[in-house]
Amino acid sequence: xxxxxxxxxxxxxxxxxxxxxxxxxxxxxxxxxxxxxxxxxxxxxxxxxxxxxxxxxxxxxxxxxxxxxxxxxxxxxxxxxxxxxxxxxxxxxxxxxxxxxxxxxxxxxxx
Amino acid sequence: xxxxxxxxxxxxxxxxxxxxxxxxxxxxxxxxxxxxxxxxxxxxxxxxxxxxxxxxxxxxxxxxxxxxxxxxxxxxxxxxxxxxxxxxxxxxxxxxxxxxxxxxxxxxxxx
Numbered sequence: 001x002x003x004x005x006x007x008x009x010x011x012x013x014x015x016x017x018x019x020x021x022x023x024x025x026x027x028x029x030x031x032x033x034x035x036x037x038x039x040x041x042x043x044x045x046x047x048x049x050x051x052x053x054x055x056x057x058x059x060x061x062x063x064x065x066x067x068x069x070x071x072x073x074x075x076x077x078x079x080x081x082x083x084x085x086x087x088x089x090x091x092x093x094x095x096x097x098x099x100x101x102x103x104x105x106x107x108x109x110x111x
Numbered sequence: 112x113x114x115x116x117x118x119x120x121x122x123x124x125x126x127x128x129x130x131x132x133x134x135x136x137x138x139x140x141x142x143x144x145x146x147x148x149x150x151x152x153x154x155x156x157x158x159x160x161x162x163x164x165x166x167x168x169x170x171x172x173x174x175x176x177x178x179x180x181x182x183x184x185x186x187x188x189x190x191x192x193x194x195x196x197x198x199x200x201x202x203x204x205x206x207x208x209x210x211x212x213x214x215x216x217x218x219x220x221x222x
Contacts (some may be wrong), residue, residue: 006152034210043115043201043213044154087154096208097142098167101153 002027004086006102013109016077021105023088024070027054031096035064036087038104044087047073078109112202113137115214117202123220126192131156132217134185134202142186146201147176160185192221 007022025033033053036044048057050066057064061082063074073086085104092098115136124130136143146156159167160179174196176188185202197220203211 003188031208036213041199041216041218043117043203043216046210046212049210072164087152091208097144097159097161097205098156099211103151103153 002090002093002100004088004090004100005041006105009103010049010106012110013075013078013107014054015079015109015111016091018074018078021073021086021107022070022074023073023102024093025090025100026069027090027100028093030068031091033066034089034099035071035073037088038085038087040085047086068083075107078107080109080111083109115202115204115212117200117214118142119217120215121218123222124192126194127222128192129188129190131159131189132202132219133199134187134214135203136183136185136204136212138206140204140206140212141182142205142207143179144205145185145187145205146205148199148201148216151191155221157187165187166220174204189219189221192219194221197221 004025035047038044041044048064053068055066061076065072078104085106087104118133127217142161143209147155157171158177163179174191198217201216203216205211
């Protein structure tokens with residue numbers, strides 16, 4: 001069964017304390033992995049798409065990496081404004097408009 | 112207006128009311144989506160429209176009725192809802208099966 005699992009469920013960091021979020025997936029024939037950021041009560045905001053193992057993408061303090069079984073979202077020297085829920089999703093094997101979503105990691109960065 | 116817009120942002124309705132949610136995308140995309148987001152659950156895909164044609168209906172109860180008059184506008188008509196339908200309803204758009212971009216959502220409360 002196609003599945004996306006994110007860990008940890010929640011993470012609390014001090015400002016400047018780097019860490020990583022994990023997204024593991026089981027889907028045949030991966031056709032992309034998406035990372036989104038979601039603030040409370042708002043819609044998800046697109047961050048990255050990764051298509052092949054070994055690919056990396058960066059945006060400010062965030063870097064996303066992809067292997068054949070999982071993706072990591074590395075957060076370097078986070079700031080309080082990085083506090084949000086980070087969601088990961090992959091397209092369903094038979095329908096790339098249908099995304100399989102993880103439950104997300106709720107990140108809190110304390111000043 | 113840019114991106115994906117949704118109105119209203121908040122809606123409170125009784126179980127016997129009829130209301131509609133509206134979504135508009137300004138990205139020139141050809142696919143539009145309705146999602147339901149509830150606490151402790153992954154995003155649930157409800158409907159997908161491609162070039163105004165419904166291509167996905169994930170066993171959504173008939174009290175939710177979508178309408179897509181053109182590729183830029185999407186509606187979700189609501190009637191005789193249940194309290195368990197209270198959630199954040201998100202609209203998204205994409206070009207084919209590429210990255211989905213989300214609106215801010217409508218927070219629905221059913222009394």
